[in-house]
Every structure is written in C-alpha cells, then in structure tokens.
Amino acid sequence: MPVSTPEVSAVDLLDVPEDAELDAIVRIAAAVTGMAMATVNVLDTHRQAQLASVGFPRRVTPRNESLCTRALEAGSVFASADLSTDDRFSDSPWVDGRRDEVRGYAMVPLQLDGGVVGTLCVQDREVRALSADQLDRLRDLGTVVVALLERRRQSRRTTELARASSAAHAEATAAHDELAAAHAALTSARAFDEALLDALPVAVVAADPSGRVTVFNRVSRLWHGTDSDPTLLPEEFAQHFTLRTADATRLLAPGEVPLTRLFREGRLEDVEISIVPDGSAARVVSCNGAAVRGPDGSRLGAVIVMSDVTAQRELEDRLRTAALHDPLTGLPNRSLLVDRLDLALSAAGRDGAPLAVLYCDLDGFKAVNDGWGHAAGDAVLTGAAGRLSAAVRPGDTVARIGGDEFVLLCPGIEDRAAAQAVADRVVAAMETPLPSGAGRVHRVGISVGVALSTPDSAPEALLTAADQAMYRVKWARRRLV
Numbered sequence: 001m002p003v004s005t006p007e008v009s010a011v012d013l014l015d016v017p018e019d020a021e022l023d024a025i026v027r028i029a030a031a032v033t034g035m036a037m038a039t040v041n042v043l044d045t046h047r048q049a050q051l052a053s054v055g056f057p058r059r060v061t062p063r064n065e066s067l068c069t070r071a072l073e074a075g076s077v078f079a080s081a082d083l084s085t086d087d088r089f090s091d092s093p094w095v096d097g098r099r100d101e102v103r104g105y106a107m108v109p110l111q112l113d114g115g116v117v118g119t120l121c122v123q124d125r126e127v128r129a130l131s132a133d134q135l136d137r138l139r140d141l142g143t144v145v146v147a148l149l150e151r152r153r154q155s156r157r158t159t160e161l162a163r164a165s166s167a168a169h170a171e172a173t174a175a176h177d178e179l180a181a182a183h184a185a186l187t188s189a190r191a192f193d194e195a196l197l198d199a200l201p202v203a204v205v206a207a208d209p210s211g212r213v214t215v216f217n218r219v220s221r222l223w224h225g226t227d228s229d230p231t232l233l234p235e236e237f238a239q240h241f242t243l244r245t246a247d248a249t250r251l252l253a254p255g256e257v258p259l260t261r262l263f264r265e266g267r268l269e270d271v272e273i274s275i276v277p278d279g280s281a282a283r284v285v286s287c288n289g290a291a292v293r294g295p296d297g298s299r300l301g302a303v304i305v306m307s308d309v310t311a312q313r314e315l316e317d318r319l320r321t322a323a324l325h326d327p328l329t330g331l332p333n334r335s336l337l338v339d340r341l342d343l344a345l346s347a348a349g350r351d352g353a354p355l356a357v358l359y360c361d362l363d364g365f366k367a368v369n370d371g372w373g374h375a376a377g378d379a380v381l382t383g384a385a386g387r388l389s390a391a392v393r394p395g396d397t398v399a400r401i402g403g404d405e406f407v408l409l410c411p412g413i414e415d416r417a418a419a420q421a422v423a424d425r426v427v428a429a430m431e432t433p434l435p436s437g438a439g440r441v442h443r444v445g446i447s448v449g450v451a452l453s454t455p456d457s458a459p460e461a462l463l464t465a466a467d468q469a470m471y472r473v474k475w476a477r478r479r480l481v
Contacts, residue, residue: 225277
C-alpha cells in the first residue's frame with residue numbers, strides 16, 4: 001500500500017547545509033549493511049534531495065525517477081538483493097544503466113507529523129542480500145535520523161524566535177522560553193543519539209582522517225575491557241587492547257589491525273580477529289567496515305562494526321570434532337582415519353617411505369560386556385584406547401572404527417620387522433588387566449594384523465589387507481589352543 005508524503009516545505013528540510021551527524025548515520029548504515037552507498041533523502045512533490053550521503057554525490061533529482069518513490073509505493077521497509085530482477089524497478093534509469101546500475105538496495109521510510117518526508121536507503125552495484133538483523137539495525141538508524149530531522153526543525157524555529165525577540169520585549173520573553181525548550185530538545189536528541197549507539201548489540205568504532213578513534217560505543221568498551229584512548233593510532237590498538245588473530249595464537253601485526261587495513265584497503269568484509277582483555281577469555285569478532293572519503297577522494301575517516309561470533313565458532317568446532325571423533329574414547333573415527341591414511345599414502349608416494357596399518361581387535365571383550373554390562377565394557381574400551389595411544393610413536397594415529405576394533409596408522413615404517421615391533425608393543429601393553437570400576441579388572445587380549453603400503457596402495461584396500469591379516473592372527477591363535 002503506498003504511503004502518504006506531506007509537503008516537505010512544511011518541515012523545512014530541503015536546501016540545507018551538510019550535517020556531520022547525518023553524515024555519521026549514513027557511514028554507520030553503510031558499514032552495518034555492507035552496502036557501498038547510503039543516503040538520507042527528503043522528498044517533496046517534484047524533487048528528491050540528499051541531506052547526507054556516503055559513496056554517492058549529493059544531488060537533486062526528479063521525484064518520478066527516484067528509486068525511493070517506487071520503494072515507498074511497495075510498502076513500508078523495503079529490501080531487495082537485486083533490483084534488476086524486480087519488474088517494479090528493472091526499467092528505472094538508476095537500475096538499467098542510464099544513470100547507474102544499482103543492484104542491492106534497502107529503504108526505511110522517515111516519518112514526521114504522521115507522514116513520510118524522506119527515506120534512509122543503502123544501495124550497492126553488487127547483488128547484496130540483507131539479514132533480518134541488518135534490517136533491524138537500519139530501522140534503528142532511521143529512528144535516529146527522524147530525531148535529528150526533528151531537532152533540525154526545532155533549531156530553525158529557535159532561530160526564528162530569536163529574531164522575533166529583538167522586535168519586542170514581550171515577545172522576547174516568550175522566545176526565551178521556547179529557546180530553552182529547544183535547547184533541551186537538542187540536548188535530549190544528542191543524548192538519544194549516544195544512547196542508540198550504546199544500545200546497539202554490535203561494537204562500533206569510528207576514526208577521524210588521522211586514524212584516531214572518535215566513536216567507541218558501549219559494546220566496544222565492554223569487549224575491549226576499557227574505553228578508547230583518542231591518542232592511540234590504529235597500529236597501537238593491538239598492544240593496548242590485546243588484539244589477536246582469530247585463533248588467538250598471536251598478537252596482530254600493526255598492518256593487520258582492522259582500522260589500519262581499512263585505511264589501506266578501503267573496505268573490510270567478514271574479517272575475523274580475537275579480542276583478549278586482561279583476565280578475560282578470547283572473544284572472536286567479525287569485522288565489517290568502510291573508509292569514508294569526500295567527493296574529491298580525500299580521506300574523512302573510517303567506521304568498523306564488529307559482531308560477536310564466538311559461540312558460532314565454538315559450535316562449529318564441536319560439530320567438526322563430533323563428526324570426526326569417536327564419542328566414547330575421543331579417538332579419530334573411521335572418516336578421519338581414512339582422510340589421514342589418504343594423506344599419508346600421498347606423502348609416502350612422494351618420499352618413498354612406506355607406512356604400516358595395524359588392525360587391532362580385542363580378544364575376550366564380549367565376555368566383559370555380557371557379564372558385567374556396557375558400563376564396564378565402555379571403561380575397558382577407554383582404557384584400551386589409552387594403552388594403544390601410549391604404545392605408538394608421536395605422530396602415529398590411533399583410531400577406533402567400531403565396537404572393539406582399533407586401527408593404528410604408522411607412517412615412516414622401514415619394513416615388516418619394524419611394523420611387527422610396533423605390534424609386539426601393542427600386545428605387551430594389553431597384558432595387564434584393565435580396570436572397569438568398583439575395584440574390578442578384566443583380562444582382555446588383542447589380535448593385531450599388519451599391512452605395509454606399496455606405491456599403488458589405496459586406503460580401503462590397505463585397511464582390508466590389515467583386517468584380513470588380523471583374522472589370520474586370531475585364527476592361528478585359536479588353532480594353537
């Protein structure tokens with residue numbers, strides 16, 4: 001449903017000078033959404049004009065060519081990942097190439113006195129889809145713009161009252177009262193601006209042209225463990241706030257600090273780092289930002305928005321570990337074993353050093369499970385896993401591939417005698433009974449089959465050969481009994 005648009009001259013918004021606060025809003029809007037361009041627009045019956053813009057020169061255009069007019073006809077908040085695929089926009093000169101080739105686009109209407117007087121919009125010449133969270137942040141910024149426009153109107157009214165006060169002493173008294181009210185409104189609006197930045201669930205950091213920090217909101221202070229020092233340059237942040245790589249293994253080099261990179265590269269997308277305040281755990285954050293430049297290309301500053309992805313990365317690590325490891329013993333499972341075997345065979349093919357696969361099956365384990373229950377069986381399996389890991393060399397792999405079957409992957413084995421020496425250590429490691437809790441111990445043996453790789457070995461074929469060798473060992477032992 002189209003939305004109503006009042007006459008803009010009634011709210012005195014067009015034909016005004018640049019506003020630093022509105023400029024800050026469009027910079028934040030571009031950074032939050034990842035779009036290259038952002039504008040605050042006002043509309044009257046015939047025109048659209050930009051009060052503030054980033055990535056797009058301020059201009060006045062006919063209203064019937066305006067993307068915002070079409071978006072307002074589509075409803076309230078509007079977003080499209082690619083306007084060229086939308087029949088309502090594909091013939092617009094701002095989309096089809098006559099004026100520009102806009103693709104990603106989102107718009108939030110600005111309402112004053114019950115009607116829409118303009119829009120806050122972001123756009124990009126690349127296809128860009130916004131998340132629900134990004135649209136929510138854009139709505140928040142639209143609310144701030146409306147407050148700033150209302151404050152501007154109050155400021156103009158205050159000026160008019162001040163002029164009128166010089167004409168008559170009686171009117172001056174009334175003007176003084178309204179001036180005080182307007183000043184209170186200005187103070188309130190500025191406090192609202194600061195409160196909005198502090199209410200955002202993301203960290204916002206902005207810097208001036210020299211690289212010194214000018215905005216450092218509440219979440220930034222919380223995550224960094226302290227407030228910003230405006231004397232610090234971007235390259236000093238890594239040491240002052242302990243900025244590290246995403247895995248937190250080392251401090252960021254001066255050239256890796258996001259603000260430094262932003263001034264050098266002009267844009268950051270999904271750059272992950274860790275923030276490690278003193279005495280706190282590492283927090284992994286994803287950084288998105290844009291350098292801000294004037295129409296002449298001069299550097300005006302930069303804005304970075306950081307989102308906390310710590311829980312997401314921890315979940316991914318847990319899921320990755322669960323997918324590749326046995327949940328009982330923590331050993332690699334069959335999938336991870338086959339991957340490592342494939343890599344080891346490739347390395348063996350390059351350097352000519354063979355590898356050995358030892359297929360191990362516990363003897364007498366079924367009696368533990370049947371006689372003492374699965375809890376006892378799990379304890380025996382866990383103990384066996386520990387002994388097998390202690391019996392092999394550093395760099396060897398011990399995997400549990402199911403039930404009471406384990407596989408040892410031993411790269412760099414010189415010959416069958418060396419492989420058999422590993423098998424003998426494994427057998428000796430299992431000679432001592434294994435505990436299963438409550439003071440009970442169980443004597444469990446082990447049968448080990450050995451297979452050595454050849455230049456044309458494949459992972460599954462080598463595992464099958466070791467499995468068959470294990471059954472020959474087990475069969476030969478039974479014939480001797």
